[in-house]
Amino acid sequence: MRTVTVGTRGSALALAQTRWVVARLKEEWPETDFRIQTISTKGDRSRESLGTMAQKGDKGFWVKEIEDALLQKQVDIAVHSLKDLPTAQPEGLEVSAIPKRVDARDVLIGREGMKKLADLPAGARIGTSSVRRKAFLRAYRPDLVVKDLRGNIDTRLAAIGGGEYDAIILAAAGLIRTEQRHRIDEFVATDILLPAPGQGALALETRADDDLSIEVAYAIHDHMTDDRITAEREFLAGLGAGCMAPVGAHATVKGGVLTLEGWVGGIDGRKVIRAESSGDATECADLGAELAADMLAQGAQELIDAAHG
Numbered sequence: 001m002r003t004v005t006v007g008t009r010g011s012a013l014a015l016a017q018t019r020w021v022v023a024r025l026k027e028e029w030p031e032t033d034f035r036i037q038t039i040s041t042k043g044d045r046s047r048e049s050l051g052t053m054a055q056k057g058d059k060g061f062w063v064k065e066i067e068d069a070l071l072q073k074q075v076d077i078a079v080h081s082l083k084d085l086p087t088a089q090p091e092g093l094e095v096s097a098i099p100k101r102v103d104a105r106d107v108l109i110g111r112e113g114m115k116k117l118a119d120l121p122a123g124a125r126i127g128t129s130s131v132r133r134k135a136f137l138r139a140y141r142p143d144l145v146v147k148d149l150r151g152n153i154d155t156r157l158a159a160i161g162g163g164e165y166d167a168i169i170l171a172a173a174g175l176i177r178t179e180q181r182h183r184i185d186e187f188v189a190t191d192i193l194l195p196a197p198g199q200g201a202l203a204l205e206t207r208a209d210d211d212l213s214i215e216v217a218y219a220i221h222d223h224m225t226d227d228r229i230t231a232e233r234e235f236l237a238g239l240g241a242g243c244m245a246p247v248g249a250h251a252t253v254k255g256g257v258l259t260l261e262g263w264v265g266g267i268d269g270r271k272v273i274r275a276e277s278s279g280d281a282t283e284c285a286d287l288g289a290e291l292a293a294d295m296l297a298q299g300a301q302e303l304i305d306a307a308h309g
């Protein structure tokens with residue numbers, strides 16, 4: 001029996017999504033033995049704020065150690081949250097499969113009486129550490145107080161009981177994958193909060209010359225998710241931005257036509273650039289690149305640079 005070692009971070013979410021991936025792979029490759037190996041990354045260990053790490057240009061702090069383990073053949077397939085994966089892979093590695101995406105939206109979880117974003121009273125305190133969510137929230141409701149909240153899903157959920165926050169914003173995907181969907185109070189509409197590029201999707205990364213692992217991973221590839229993600233990531237790459245930028249993107253596909261919405265915001269919420277493009281889904285990469293060029297022409301660079309201090 002051949003063995004494929006699957007590498008992941010050790011957080012509850014990372015393990016839940018990796019177990020899901022392995023269960024799917026096992027259905028496709030019943031004769032293969034899959035082992036999960038957890039690897040700690042700088043993002044897991046560091047006490048620095050995510051913003052500080054991003055400012056240092058430290059793009060891969062959720063994935064670097066796992067990519068090193070791939071290159072050193074300690075693991076064969078790495079499972080990442082796609083939105084945490086930089087848009088370009090290091091020499092020798094590639095994204096070999098993108099499984100079917102779950103709900104890409106952000107969600108709100110609130111205290112009693114604080115269960116809908118539009119209905120929150122002025123001064124309500126919202127917890128998030130994402131610059132994108134902060135910028136969007138400030139643009140949408142300047143009367144809310146946006147407060148930093150870092151930590152894994154359980155830490156953030158616990159903050160709702162602590163009295164310091166009235167509501168928090170998280171990715172639906174994290175709650176769905178850790179079987180806590182019932183905690184969700186509101187799926188925030190994408191015209192209010194546009195998700196991060198790649199949110200809700202996973203990436204299976206392998207060595208570029210490891211044909212066996214590439215074939216194994218590719219069995220759970222989803223083409224429509226890939227088209228959507230490609231458009232969103234090309235948009236992000238075209239802006240020269242990473243997962244810490246105040247950038248939202250969301251692509252949908254209907255009848256072979258892909259529609260990509262993009263958003264870049266100033267961290268103070270005062271300036272917002274929003275645009276949309278659509279075309280044949282086979283042109284997904286070009287659609288993303290074109291939208292980025294369009295937004296750069298409208299001044300997006302200034303907003304991205306401002307957020308990085």
Ligand SMILES: NCc1[nH]cc(CCC(=O)O)c1CC(=O)O
Nearest residue numbers: 081084170171173174199200201
């Ligand atoms: N940066 C942390 C992170 N990376 C992926 C997810 C959620 C799952 C996903 O988007 O696939 C989260 C948590 C969050 O944003 O609430």
